Amino acid sequence: MVANYLGVExxxxxxxxxxxxxxxxxxxxxxxxxxxxxxxxxxxxVLGSRLSGAHIRRFNHN
Known part of the structure; x- marks a missing residue:
């Protein structure tokens, strides 16, 4: 239904x-x-990143 509304497959x-x-x-x-x-x-x-198995580098928020 949503795909039809958006005109995508x-x-x-x-x-x-x-x-x-x-x-x-x-x-x-x-x-x-x-x-x-x-x-x-x-x-x-954070959870999604950890579950991915990718290497994570965190940086300070400005």
């Missing part, structure tokens, strides 16, 4: 932001990748 929707971050980051990042992450990122981004 397929799409995916998430009911909450936490799931969006925690589930999509591991889907697109993995071992051998580098994630640069703000130290004040939401816990959902």
């Amino acid at each position: 397929d799409c995916i929707t998430f009911g909450m932001g936490f799931a969006t971050n925690a589930l999509n980051i591991p889907a697109i990042m993995g071992k051998g990748d580098l994630i640069l992450s703000d130290k004040l990122n939401h816990v959902s981004i």
Whole structure:
């Protein structure tokens, strides 16, 4: 229904932001990748990054 409305073949929707971050980051990042992450990122981004298996480098928030 949403894909039809947008005029695209397929799409995916998430009911909450936490799931969006925690589930999509591991889907697109993995071992051998580098994630640069703000130290004040939401816990959902931190969780998704850790689940991905990628190397994570955190930097101070300005």
